[in-house]
Amino acid sequence: MREAQNARNNRAEIVKALSTGEALFLKACAACHTVGEGDKVGPDLAGVAQRRPRDWLIRFMMEPDVMIAGGDPVAVALDRRYKGVTMPNLSLSETDAADILTYLANREKLLAAQQEKARQANTHAAHVGHHIHTDGSVHEHAPEARRR
Numbered sequence: 001m002r003e004a005q006n007a008r009n010n011r012a013e014i015v016k017a018l019s020t021g022e023a024l025f026l027k028a029c030a031a032c033h034t035v036g037e038g039d040k041v042g043p044d045l046a047g048v049a050q051r052r053p054r055d056w057l058i059r060f061m062m063e064p065d066v067m068i069a070g071g072d073p074v075a076v077a078l079d080r081r082y083k084g085v086t087m088p089n090l091s092l093s094e095t096d097a098a099d100i101l102t103y104l105a106n107r108e109k110l111l112a113a114q115q116e117k118a119r120q121a122n123t124h125a126a127h128v129g130h131h132i133h134t135d136g137s138v139h140e141h142a143p144e145a146r147r148r
Helices: 002-029 054-062 064-069 073-081 094-127 143-147
Strands: 130-132 138-140
Touching: 002 094, 054 064, 054 073, 054 094, 064 073
Parallel strands: none
Antiparallel strands: 130 138
């Protein structure tokens, strides 16, 4: 019984972190970053947790200016890559940064699931003679075209 309560509490904490992380991302990050939609003013953050250690990400999110000034090689390289746009110090707490990372991880899972669903739909559509366009419209091939 205690395990069930702990599981409910953990789920509630995750949901809170996700909603807090999403709100923080939209407020502080979305003007410059995307998740899975390519570079914007700053880099696309899809897969960032696989490219950088969590501790580094949290520190960079909290103190990008300090890391750049201190000569962190990755921070300096990012600053050079996006000339004219240095990531600002947004005064994020460690909890804020962790909540944003939780949101990013969840967003990536959601995007992966959507991409897989679209892939399966297109595979199915090809078998029945349909083509699903990127705008969601469906084109049915003429029966004689399918027989060839």
